[in-house]
Amino acid sequence: GAGVSQSPSNKVTEKGKDVELRCDPISGHTALYWYRQSLGQGLEFLIYFQGNSAPDKSGLPSDRFSAERTGGSVSTLTIQRTQQEDSAVYLCASSLASEVTEAFFGQGTRLTVV
Amino acid sequence: GIQVEQSPPDLILQEGANSTLRCNFSDSVNNLQWFHQNPWGQLINLFYIPSGTKQNGRLSATTVATERYSLLYISSSQTTDSGVYFCAVVSFNDYKLSFGAGTTVTVRA
Numbered sequence: 001g002a003g004v005s006q007s008p009s010n011k012v013t014e015k016g017k018d019v020e021l022r023c024d025p026i027s028g029h030t031a032l033y034w035y036r037q038s039l040g041q042g043l044e045f046l047i048y049f050q051g052n053s054a055p056d057k058s059g060l061p062s063d064r065f066s067a068e069r070t071g072g073s074v075s076t077l078t079i080q081r082t083q084q085e086d087s088a089v090y091l092c093a094s095s096l097a098s099e100v101t102e103a104f105f106g107q108g109t110r111l112t113v114v
Numbered sequence: 115g116i117q118v119e120q121s122p123p124d125l126i127l128q129e130g131a132n133s134t135l136r137c138n139f140s141d142s143v144n145n146l147q148w149f150h151q152n153p154w155g156q157l158i159n160l161f162y163i164p165s166g167t168k169q170n171g172r173l174s175a176t177t178v179a180t181e182r183y184s185l186l187y188i189s190s191s192q193t194t195d196s197g198v199y200f201c202a203v204v205s206f207n208d209y210k211l212s213f214g215a216g217t218t219v220t221v222r223a
Contacts, residue, residue: 033210037155043200043213050209089155093211100144100204102162103211108155
């Protein structure tokens with residue numbers, strides 16, 4: 001597609017359930033990022049993928065969070081045993097390379113844990 | 115890590131007014147972007163501007179990398195300019211975008 005695509009747009013889940021969030025980056029973009037934005041807050045870095053290199057998982061808040069990127073394209077962020085504090089908008093971005101090129105964001109997935 | 119400070123935190127404008135938003139950063143950068151987050155949460159790219167000056171319609175931006183700041187100018191503001199403006203940078207020897215806390219702009223008709 002023309003832009004970064006995320007699905008679902010909205011997700012309501014019960015506390016304790018697992019959720020999967022999907023990100024389709026712009027075609028040809030090798031760098032992919034996940035960020036989290038809690039209500040009224042700034043953007044918090046979660047994880048970074050670049051090509052076939054090992055991902056930088058330093059921003060993941062707990063071991064309940066994991067992410068993978070298959071075939072260097074689509075990425076899935078998984079949150080296990082969701083908690084209410086996981087409620088936030090999860091944003092995915094991609095760029096052609098890494099630090100020196102422009103990053104573009106998807107529309108985000110709004111996760112609500114009830 | 116690099117610190118990114120945006121000012122002012124909030125800005126209320128009358129339609130038609132001009133304004134300047136500022137972004138200060140604590141280290142040398144090789145990437146700087148300005149984004150507008152609309153009321154639906156979408157981050158819209160405004161400028162990719164690690165240095166120099168760019169203009170796009172009523173918006174323009176200047177980054178003075180040697181002095182570690184960037185400015186975003188909004189001229190003849192419209193109600194559709196309302197939202198949160200974020201500055202994000204990548205410092206040398208890093209790759210991830212670090213965001214400021216944003217400036218919330220409200221343009222009143």
